Structures are given as C-alpha cells and as structure tokens.
Amino acid sequence: MLSSPLKPQLIHDVFLNFRGEDVRTTFVSHLNAALTNAGINTYIDHQLRRGTDLGQELWRAIDGAHISIVVFSKRYTESGWCLNELKKIMKCHRTQGQVVVPVFYDVDPSVVRHQKGHFGEVLSATAEKVYFNYDSGWKVNVMSDWRSALTQAANLSGWDVLNCRSEAEIIQQIVEDVLAKLDSAILRITNFPVGLESRVQEVIDFTSTHPSKACMIGIWGMGGSGKTTIAKAIYNQIHRNFANRSFIENVRENCEMKNRGIIHLQQQLVSDIINRKDYILVTVLATSKILKRFRGKKVLVVLDDVTTFEQLQALYGNPKFFGPGSLIIVTTRDARLLKLARVDYVCTMKEMDEKESLQLFSWHAFRHPSPIEDFGEFSRNVVTYCGGLPLALEVIGSYLYERTEEEWKSVLLKLERIPNDQVQEILRISYDGLKDNMEKDIFLDICCFFIGKDRAYVTKILNGCGLYADIGIAVLIDRSLLKVEKNNKLGVHDLIRDMGREIVRESSEKRPGKRSRLWFHQDVHDVLTKNSGTENVEGLVLKLQRTSRVCFSASSFKEMKNLRLLQLDCVDLTGDYGCLSKELRWLHWQQTTFNSIPDDFYMGNLIVIDLKHSNIRQVWNETKLLGNLKILNLSHSKYLKTTPDFSKSPNLEKLIMKDCPNLSEIDKLDEDIVQMESLTTLIAKDTAIKENLNNNMSFLSPMVRSLSQLRTVCIQCRSKIQITQELRRILDDQYDVNFTKSETSHASQISNLSLRSLLIGMGSCHTVMDTLGKSISQGLTSKDSSDLFLPSGNHPSWLAYRGEGPSAQFLVPGDIDCDMKGIILCVVYSSTSENIGAECLISVLIVNYTRFTIQIYKRDTLMSFNDEDWKIVISNLGPGDNVEIFVVFGHGLIVKETTVYLIYGQSITTEVESSTNMEMEPSAELNTQPSPEVDVQPSPNVKVEESTIVQINLPPEVKVQSSSTMEMKPLPKLNKSIFTRLWKKMGACLCLNQHIDKGLNNF
Missing domain, CATH: 1.10.8 (Helicase, Ruva Protein; domain 3)
Known part of the structure; x- marks a missing residue:
C-alpha cells in the first residue's frame, strides 16, 4: 500500500502572491494590514531573509501556508516570479489541499482564465524567456505550466475588485472569508484598522521580553479610545501560542445587567480554559477554586471593560499562580484599579494624530x-x-x-x-460610574468653568464649596475624565467636556434658568434679561469683549440663592448688590467699572476674588470680615492707589497686585503681613510701592521674619546673583548654618568608617529613588558591590553630577525634547554622634546662576514634596542653565559629597558617557556686580506664577561669595554609582520622601 505524502508543517496562515509594482503600496498594503490586525499570520515577500536562497525561501513559505491569496492585476504576467509562485501554489492546492483565493484587482476574471488581450500577449513575451526551474534544477520552457496555473486559479471562487464599488468593503469581506476558512478563535475587530499596528506592537514587544513569567498588562484610557479593539488585535495575534485561552468581553455590562453576572463570567472563563462548553456553575466560585483549575497552565486571559477590583479578584486572583508565559490583559477606564492589581505594564491609550x-x-x-x-x-x-x-x-x-x-x-x-x-452614550458610562455625587459635581464644575485653570487654584475653590476636591480630582483623573496638562493645568477632552455640559443641558432643555450651571452666552443673556434664574443655578459665566459690554440689574440674581461660582467679564450690574447670593465662593469679575466693591455686596464666604483689569481705586470702603478669603488678585488695576485693610482677612494666602502703576500707599501692609500667618505669596511687581521703599527697608523686616513660617522661598535677583550681607546673616541665623571654606574643607578628611547616606527626592522620581535605595541596601550587605548600579531599561533615564562637600553643580541638559520628572539628591555624610541626616537636615537650596534665582526648600517641605512644589522647581530651570544645589545640615554632620540625579520621563539624546564632556564655568569665577533691586518671593505650596515676586531694594555695596569647593563633572557611566567605593563602609542609608512614613525609611 502506498503511503500518502507527509503534509508539511503549517508556518503561515496566508501567503500573498502579487505583482509588486502594481499593488504593493495600494491594495495589497491595505489587505496585508487588515489581515495582520485580524490576527492572521500573513507572509509577504518583504519578509524574505537576507542571504537566503530566494527561491527556496519562497517555496518553503508557500508549502507552509494554510491559504494562498493570489492578486491578479493588469501587469501580473510581466513577472516570471509571480507566475512561478502561482505554479507552486496550484501544485500545493492539488497535492496538499491548500486553499487558494483569487482576487482580480483591475483585470476581468475571464481575461485571466483565457489569457486574452494584452494580458495574454505579455504572458507570451515573458514565456519566450527561459527561467530556472527550482524543482528540477535545470532550465525549461514554462509556458504551458503557466497557462494551466492561470486557468485553474481563475476557475476558483474569488473576489472581483474591478466591479466592486468599495475596496474597503471587499478587503473586509476577504478578511472575514479567510477567518472563516481558518478557525473560529479569531475575534472580529474594526473594519478599518487605522493606527492599530504600532499600538499592538508596543504590547507585543513587552510580552516578548518576559517569556518566562506570568505577566499582567493593563490597557487604560477614556471611553471610545480603542481599548477593546487593541485587546482583540493583541489576542488575535498571539492566541495560537496558548492552548488555554479566554476573552471575556463586557465585564462591566455583564455584572450590571445580569442577576448572575459574575457567575456567568466565571463559567465562561473556566469553560474556555478547560475547553468544556457544558461546564455549569450554580454559585460564585472562590478565586482559589478557579486558580486550582488553572495552576501551572500557560493561559491567555483578556478581561475587557473591568470597573472594580472585586471583579478582577473574582476572575483571576493572582497571575503568579498561572504557569510561566501566561498573560493576563485587562482593559479599564480606571487607572487606580491597575495600581491595585499591580500590573506589570500599562498601555495608555492616546488620541490619534x-x-x-x-x-x-x-x-x-x-x-x-x-x-x-x-x-x-x-x-x-x-x-x-x-x-x-x-x-x-x-x-x-x-x-x-x-x-x-x-x-x-x-x-x-x-x-x-x-x-x-x-x-455620548459611551462616554457617559465613566460619569455614571462615579459613586459619589461630590465627584460628579466637581466634574461638572470643571467642564463648565475651570478647563485650563491651575489644579491647585481649582482645588482651593472647590474645597471651599465643601466638595473635597483633592481626592475628587484624583479620582476623576484615574477614571480618564480629567487630565493634568502642562503647567499643572486641568484638561478635559473636548468630547468629554461636551458630555458633561450635555448632562447639565438635559436637566432642563427648554428653561436654562432651571439648570445647575450656565456657560453658553445666549442662555446666560436670556436668563439675566428675563430674570428667569432659579435656586437651581450654582454657577454662571458670561465672558464678553470690551466692545460688547452689557449691563444688567443686580436683581436678576435674586432667585439664584445657591450661586457658588460667578464669572463676569465686561459686565456691569446696577441696583441692589444684596441680591447676589451669599453662597458665593468664587468671584471672577474682570473689567469692572465701579471704584470700589459696593458695601451691600456680601463676601463673607468668598474663597477667591479676582478683579483683574478693573477700574477699582479702593478695594473696599470699610474693613470687611473675610475669614474664608484665600486669594485676592487686583492685577492690572491702573487706578488702584492703596491696599485694603487686611486685618479681618487672617487666612489670605495670595495677594497679587501686579502692574498697578498708581499703587503707592501700602496702608499698614507691613503690620498686616506679620499678622497674616497664612500669607505665602505677595506680588507687587510694576507698582509705585518701590518708590517709597528706596530709602526705607523697614517693610522688608516683617517679610523676612516670617520666612520661617513659609513652605518655600524663592529669591529672584534682577541682574547677576546677589546675596546681601544682611540677608545672608538672616538665613544663617534661621537655618543655623554657615557655608564656609573651613567647614567644607573638613569633608575631605572624613573617615570612610563613619559614612552614611541620605536620599532626597523632589518630583516624580519614586521608582528610581526606591531602586537606588534598594541598590545601596544590597551594597551594604554585599561582599562585592562593584557591579551594582542604577537600573535602566523600563526606569526613567537620568544624568548624574557629583560634587565634594554639601553642593553639586551642573548644566541643565539642552535637549528641549526631554521632560525632567524629578531630582534625586544622594548625600554622603559623617556624623560626630548618632545623629541621623534626615533629622538634622535643615533645607535644600537650588541656585540658578543663569536666571539669578535661589530657591529654598525646608525639611518639612521636602518630607511632603508635592506636584506644586515640583512645578516651582522646574519653572526656574531651563536648558543650559548653570545650577548649583546645596544641602544644609545642622551642627554635628559634615557632608563628604553630594550627587544630583536629573530624572527624565523618556530617554534623552545625551547619554551619561557623553555628559562628561560638558564644560562649565565654576561659580567662584562669576563676576557679579551689585544691582539696585532684588526680588524676594515667598512661594506657596500651590502653583506660583512666573512673575510672583515682591520688588524691594537692597544696598548697592553688597558683594557675592560663591561656593568654595565643588566638582562639576557629571558622573561617568563606567563609575556605575557614586557609592561603588563606599558601600562596604556605609553605616546606614536613609530615604527622604513623602510616600514613606514620616519621611524616613531604613533599608
């Protein structure tokens, strides 16, 4: 009995045969992309490996394909390669049962079948040439074989693109036909997979680097961003590598819509994995029982649209129980869920370009x-x-x-x-999923009034409304409803914004006065004109241009008793201001025409008063009890002459009087400042106050005395760096430290036996900081720590600079494409007693010799360093700036060396090795000339504007002394860590960070 030939191993789903010059960059390109995105393993001739025998490689690819798609075009018969491939394909069709799908792109099937017209003439011309036969190894005439192959292929059922109205539709039909011929495990995705390839590859690349462990990947983004499509495309590409696999769609919907939702999902998961479709559950299984069925198995599980951590726990437990190479993929709108699940990698869905x-x-x-x-x-x-x-x-x-x-x-x-x-129906799911009405109110307030506003500013206002905005905004960011953009501004996708506003509009489509928030110009105008406002109105905004100024009666607001938020630009009110709501928290009234705030306007609950560009001459006539007022902005009020009485505003934090050219009378401002312990920012730039201060420095004294109460201080010089003798003595007294050569010189004589280290983190550098701390800890116990170094790969990139003593100097890298995320200070010190560096730390000074700024951060600030603090740091750093950072300790501690790590969110073009070539002028050689003006700016723990400074005058005879000892070269990469030669002798490593209890952690 004759044995049947052995069927070759299938290594491709589809082999594409086509005339490249005709269709490679058009039809075939789109077809290949659609097949690939559907998870179909497609072979196309650009995959030929260099250095291989082209004929043998193609023959193996055809032999190993389940399906061959032959794309006939007008010039198809010009290519002997195409015709020889077709001959081989039809042989596989006859002998192995390979499926062949002909596609007639711009040629009629009958022309191919009978080789008529130009198509047949070109075939004859090509056949006159003699081609090498790869099967037999000699040259033969192939005309008859080619004609036979063309006729056989054209007789098969296929697709006629020539007579089809839409290439896109026929491509989708071809993909569906191929999927049906392959298997039913392929998931259907979008008809037009634009931009999928790169996003899918991002995840595939990560999984390929972790082949021996069970991994969990999160796909996070707003509704409609393509999370499910990406998950399906990934599943389609890799599912054949897993004998045990399951794709669970619509987890949220199943749990909400079905009485036995979680049971249904567990049943589907278990039946998919054990491949038993008759598996039935009656009650919810404990996660341990599910894991028992999966233990040791290599599984692929995709959980789509997960909304709660409990859903995850019920469906997968811990991926470590699965076998090596297992992969769990979770799609969600909630970033916090992925944090709780401790996923290995998060793919963040970004908008399409x-x-x-x-x-x-x-x-x-x-x-x-x-x-x-x-x-x-x-x-x-x-x-x-x-x-x-x-x-x-x-x-x-x-x-x-x-x-x-x-x-x-x-x-x-x-x-x-x-x-x-x-x-909107899809986007609203995220809003409806908010469990807290306060979070919904915060979202609607931001959508209607605060897009593009500073996060800290908005938080302060909404906290004043009793909405607990710190946690509320954080939740909205995690749910993809809000985002924080450049300079800490709150952002909302335009469609998310429209969804929020539509929720408000739908509450009363016909009567705007019954809505909770009014922002649309015509609606606001109608409500104020017709006096149709009601107690439902909580916020109202009307922004006009100067040329469109309007006037309404204050009585229009009489029924809006719950109005919290009010913005009026170029709008005047007449009549009784007592009609305005007593619940107002935010008053943003620009271009006002009154000379002072009317006495009958109740402001007792206001958090923010913003009267920029107003005609105001005096803020209020009588002293006002404003116990809740935190921010008063009078900037660009050209007629303002005197500051108001703040004696009854004890909680004022920011007083901004920028560009008030006639402001010359400070009216007991120095006395008020001493009493206002909450004041953190005072801006009086471009005012006439300085004229009165030229010969009288008494105004500065209360400010300086209050420095110890401030979270952060920034000193801005007008020209080259100047630190006056008076200011130097004040700082020395306050921080109990002197920067002198004698103290620094002792650092070189420190015994290595007494060395300890301290890590200080500023900004988003927690991952690198934790890793550095662990590396140091491992080094302390390692017999040979010479091979320990800061990790790279998935961690942010960094540049490192070392200096002897309590400071290190560097140039900020000039690559403007880099985004600095944080700064880590590694301080090696010696203590004469059992003092711990973190306890004796006084402050950190960041001196910018290019921008002439000095930033002072106290220990308490460093222990609770937040995003707003980091914003202040980064706002005073620019590419090419010459910067020096000092670490100030109390008595008993001597710093041996300080290293600065600049942490970046993406790889930088300047490598650490090349950074050693940077040239810098030492600060000691700076030629500084006294300037008549120096600006002192106490900075709050909230966003600070670039110009938030108080102008004062200092004596002109003051000279500047720079730091005496420093080494400004960046760390070379070969010296893997500054601690390589010190690890064995370090006594302790401490970490100062707001995310560690009490700011300290002993490794």
Missing part, C-alpha cells in the same frame, strides 16, 4: 483613505471636533456616509450645540 484621524474618518465617511473632492475642509473640521477619539471618528464618519454637502453643514452646526448621542 491628525493624519490617522483623517484616514480613519475618511474610511467610514467615504470608504476611501482620504476625503473626496469638495469635502476636504468639512472632513478636517469633523476631525478637529473629534479630538483624535476613534469612536467619534467612526460614528460620525459612518453617519455622514453618502450624505449631501448641505447635510454635512447641518450636522456640523448641530454638533456645536448638541453632541452625537451614540458617542
């Missing part, structure tokens, strides 16, 4: 990768509106498909007022 957005939108709106004629501008307007959100691009694009130009215009006008309901 303009090019990708336009392409995705065009596929849905025109079934073509770019807009058709006359619709380009319309399309770009829609893309801008969608803000890179895939869901919106798909939904609105599909809605506009085959609509007229007038219909497009109508849709765009409607979108300006009323968001698309399908998009």
Whole structure:
C-alpha cells in the first residue's frame, strides 16, 4: 500500500502572491494590514531573509501556508516570479489541499482564465524567456505550466475588485472569508484598522521580553479610545501560542445587567480554559477554586471593560499562580484599579494624530483613505471636533456616509450645540460610574468653568464649596475624565467636556434658568434679561469683549440663592448688590467699572476674588470680615492707589497686585503681613510701592521674619546673583548654618568608617529613588558591590553630577525634547554622634546662576514634596542653565559629597558617557556686580506664577561669595554609582520622601 505524502508543517496562515509594482503600496498594503490586525499570520515577500536562497525561501513559505491569496492585476504576467509562485501554489492546492483565493484587482476574471488581450500577449513575451526551474534544477520552457496555473486559479471562487464599488468593503469581506476558512478563535475587530499596528506592537514587544513569567498588562484610557479593539488585535495575534485561552468581553455590562453576572463570567472563563462548553456553575466560585483549575497552565486571559477590583479578584486572583508565559490583559477606564492589581505594564491609550484621524474618518465617511473632492475642509473640521477619539471618528464618519454637502453643514452646526448621542452614550458610562455625587459635581464644575485653570487654584475653590476636591480630582483623573496638562493645568477632552455640559443641558432643555450651571452666552443673556434664574443655578459665566459690554440689574440674581461660582467679564450690574447670593465662593469679575466693591455686596464666604483689569481705586470702603478669603488678585488695576485693610482677612494666602502703576500707599501692609500667618505669596511687581521703599527697608523686616513660617522661598535677583550681607546673616541665623571654606574643607578628611547616606527626592522620581535605595541596601550587605548600579531599561533615564562637600553643580541638559520628572539628591555624610541626616537636615537650596534665582526648600517641605512644589522647581530651570544645589545640615554632620540625579520621563539624546564632556564655568569665577533691586518671593505650596515676586531694594555695596569647593563633572557611566567605593563602609542609608512614613525609611 502506498503511503500518502507527509503534509508539511503549517508556518503561515496566508501567503500573498502579487505583482509588486502594481499593488504593493495600494491594495495589497491595505489587505496585508487588515489581515495582520485580524490576527492572521500573513507572509509577504518583504519578509524574505537576507542571504537566503530566494527561491527556496519562497517555496518553503508557500508549502507552509494554510491559504494562498493570489492578486491578479493588469501587469501580473510581466513577472516570471509571480507566475512561478502561482505554479507552486496550484501544485500545493492539488497535492496538499491548500486553499487558494483569487482576487482580480483591475483585470476581468475571464481575461485571466483565457489569457486574452494584452494580458495574454505579455504572458507570451515573458514565456519566450527561459527561467530556472527550482524543482528540477535545470532550465525549461514554462509556458504551458503557466497557462494551466492561470486557468485553474481563475476557475476558483474569488473576489472581483474591478466591479466592486468599495475596496474597503471587499478587503473586509476577504478578511472575514479567510477567518472563516481558518478557525473560529479569531475575534472580529474594526473594519478599518487605522493606527492599530504600532499600538499592538508596543504590547507585543513587552510580552516578548518576559517569556518566562506570568505577566499582567493593563490597557487604560477614556471611553471610545480603542481599548477593546487593541485587546482583540493583541489576542488575535498571539492566541495560537496558548492552548488555554479566554476573552471575556463586557465585564462591566455583564455584572450590571445580569442577576448572575459574575457567575456567568466565571463559567465562561473556566469553560474556555478547560475547553468544556457544558461546564455549569450554580454559585460564585472562590478565586482559589478557579486558580486550582488553572495552576501551572500557560493561559491567555483578556478581561475587557473591568470597573472594580472585586471583579478582577473574582476572575483571576493572582497571575503568579498561572504557569510561566501566561498573560493576563485587562482593559479599564480606571487607572487606580491597575495600581491595585499591580500590573506589570500599562498601555495608555492616546488620541490619534491628525493624519490617522483623517484616514480613519475618511474610511467610514467615504470608504476611501482620504476625503473626496469638495469635502476636504468639512472632513478636517469633523476631525478637529473629534479630538483624535476613534469612536467619534467612526460614528460620525459612518453617519455622514453618502450624505449631501448641505447635510454635512447641518450636522456640523448641530454638533456645536448638541453632541452625537451614540458617542455620548459611551462616554457617559465613566460619569455614571462615579459613586459619589461630590465627584460628579466637581466634574461638572470643571467642564463648565475651570478647563485650563491651575489644579491647585481649582482645588482651593472647590474645597471651599465643601466638595473635597483633592481626592475628587484624583479620582476623576484615574477614571480618564480629567487630565493634568502642562503647567499643572486641568484638561478635559473636548468630547468629554461636551458630555458633561450635555448632562447639565438635559436637566432642563427648554428653561436654562432651571439648570445647575450656565456657560453658553445666549442662555446666560436670556436668563439675566428675563430674570428667569432659579435656586437651581450654582454657577454662571458670561465672558464678553470690551466692545460688547452689557449691563444688567443686580436683581436678576435674586432667585439664584445657591450661586457658588460667578464669572463676569465686561459686565456691569446696577441696583441692589444684596441680591447676589451669599453662597458665593468664587468671584471672577474682570473689567469692572465701579471704584470700589459696593458695601451691600456680601463676601463673607468668598474663597477667591479676582478683579483683574478693573477700574477699582479702593478695594473696599470699610474693613470687611473675610475669614474664608484665600486669594485676592487686583492685577492690572491702573487706578488702584492703596491696599485694603487686611486685618479681618487672617487666612489670605495670595495677594497679587501686579502692574498697578498708581499703587503707592501700602496702608499698614507691613503690620498686616506679620499678622497674616497664612500669607505665602505677595506680588507687587510694576507698582509705585518701590518708590517709597528706596530709602526705607523697614517693610522688608516683617517679610523676612516670617520666612520661617513659609513652605518655600524663592529669591529672584534682577541682574547677576546677589546675596546681601544682611540677608545672608538672616538665613544663617534661621537655618543655623554657615557655608564656609573651613567647614567644607573638613569633608575631605572624613573617615570612610563613619559614612552614611541620605536620599532626597523632589518630583516624580519614586521608582528610581526606591531602586537606588534598594541598590545601596544590597551594597551594604554585599561582599562585592562593584557591579551594582542604577537600573535602566523600563526606569526613567537620568544624568548624574557629583560634587565634594554639601553642593553639586551642573548644566541643565539642552535637549528641549526631554521632560525632567524629578531630582534625586544622594548625600554622603559623617556624623560626630548618632545623629541621623534626615533629622538634622535643615533645607535644600537650588541656585540658578543663569536666571539669578535661589530657591529654598525646608525639611518639612521636602518630607511632603508635592506636584506644586515640583512645578516651582522646574519653572526656574531651563536648558543650559548653570545650577548649583546645596544641602544644609545642622551642627554635628559634615557632608563628604553630594550627587544630583536629573530624572527624565523618556530617554534623552545625551547619554551619561557623553555628559562628561560638558564644560562649565565654576561659580567662584562669576563676576557679579551689585544691582539696585532684588526680588524676594515667598512661594506657596500651590502653583506660583512666573512673575510672583515682591520688588524691594537692597544696598548697592553688597558683594557675592560663591561656593568654595565643588566638582562639576557629571558622573561617568563606567563609575556605575557614586557609592561603588563606599558601600562596604556605609553605616546606614536613609530615604527622604513623602510616600514613606514620616519621611524616613531604613533599608
């Protein structure tokens, strides 16, 4: 009995055969992308390995394919390679049962079948040439074989693109046909997979670097950002590597909509893994029982749209119980959930760029990768509106498909007022998932009034409304409803913003006066004109230009008894100001025309009063009891002459009087400052106050005396660095330290036996800081620590600079593409007693010799360093700045050396090795000339504007002394850590960080 030939091992799902010059960059490119994104392993000839026998490589690829797709085009028969591949494909079809799918791109099937016309003529011309036969090893005439292969292929059932109205549709049909021919494990994803490849590859690359451990990956982003699509694409690409696999869709929906939701999901998970579709659960299984069934198995589990940590615990427990190589993928809108789950990697969904957005939108709106004629501008307007959100691009694009130009215009006008309901339905899930009504109020307040405002500023206002905004805003960020943008500004995606505003509008579509918040110009104008406001109104904004100034009666606000937030720009009120709500917390009234705040205006609950660009001459006539007032901004009030009486404003934190040219009378301001213990920022730049201070420095004294009560102090010089003898003595007295050569010189004589180390972190550097601390701890117990060094790879990049003694000097790297995330100070010191460095630490000084600033951070501030503090640090650093950082200790501790680590959020172009070539002028050689003006700025633990300074005059005879000993070269990479030669002799390593109890941690 004859044995049947052994079927070759299948190594590809699909082999693509085509004439490259005709279709490689068009149809085949789109087809290949669609197949790949559907998880179909596709072989295309650019995968040929260099240095291999091309013929043998192609023959192996064809032999190892489950399906061959042959794309016929007009010039197909010009290629002998294509025809020989086709001959091989048809042989595999006859002998191995390989599936062949012909696609007729721009040629009729009958032309291919009978080789007619130009197609047949070119075939004859090509056949006249003699080609090498890779099967037999000699040269033969192949005309008859080619004709036979063409006829056989054209007789098979295939796809006629020539007579199809949409390439996109036929590509999707081909993909679905291939999936049906392969297996049912493939998940269907989007019809137009634009931008998927790079995002999927990001996750695939991570999994490939951790092949021997069970990993958990989180995919996080706002609704409609493509989380599920990415998860499915990843699953499709890798699921064949797992015998045990499960994709659980819509976890949230199943848990909410079904009485036995979690039981249903557990049943699906277990039945998928053990491959028993008849598996039935009656009650919820304990996680331990689920894990018992999975223990040691290599599994792939995808949990889509998870909303609570309890759902995760019920479905997977701990991935460490799974076998090596297992992969758990979780998609969610809640970043905190992923933190609790301690995932190994988080893939953050980002908005599509303009090019990708336009392409995705065009596929849905025109079934073509770019807009058709006359619709380009319309399309770009829609893309801008969608803000890179895939869901919106798909939904609105599909809605506009085959609509007229007038219909497009109508849709765009409607979108300006009323968001698309399908998009809003998806986005609103995140809002509805908020358990706390306070969080919902915070979200709606920000959507309507505070987008682009400083986070600390908004937090202060909303805390004053009793909304607990610190935790509330954090929750909204985790839920992808808010984001913090550059300079600590609060941001909201445009469609999320529209969703929030639509929630408010829907509460009373016909009567704006019954809504909780009013922001739309026409609605506000109507309510104030018709006196139709009600007690429902909690916030109102009307922003006009000077040329559009309007006037309303104050009685229009009489019924708005719960009004908390009010912004009026270029708006005047007449009548009884007692009609305004007594619940006001935020008053933002620019371009006011009154000379002083009316006496009948109740302000007792106000947190913020902002009267910028006003005509005010005197803030109030009589002393006001303003116990809640924290911020008063009178900037650009050109007629303001005198400061108000603050004796009854004990909690004022920020007083801003910038650019008030006629402000010359300070009216007991020095006395008030001493009493206002909460005051952290005073700005009086570009005022006439300095004229009165030139010959009288008494105003400075109370400010200086209050420095010890401040969280942070920033000193801004007008020209080159100047530290007056008077100010130097004050700082020395306050911090009980002297920067002298004698003290620094002792550092070189310290015995290594008494050395200890201290880590001080500023900014987002906790991962590197923890790793550094652990490395030092390991070094202390290691017999040979010479090979220990700070990690790289997944950790942020850094540059390191060492200095002898209590300071280190460096140049801020000039690569503006780098984003500095934090600074770590590593201090090696010696103690004459049992003193611990963190206990004796007084402060850290950051001196910028380029920008002429000195920042002083006290120990208490360093122990609770927050985002606002870091913002102050980074606002005073720029590319190329010459900076020196001092660490100030009390008596009994001597610093041997200080190292500064600049931590970056992404790899920097300047490597550590190359940083040793940086040249710097030592600070001791700076030629400084006294300047008549120095600015002192006490900085709060909230956002500080760049110009937040108090102008004062200092004596001109003062000279400057720079630090006496320092080494300004960055650490070379070869010297893996500054602690390499010291680890064995260090007595302790401490870490100063706000995330460690009491700021200390003994490793």
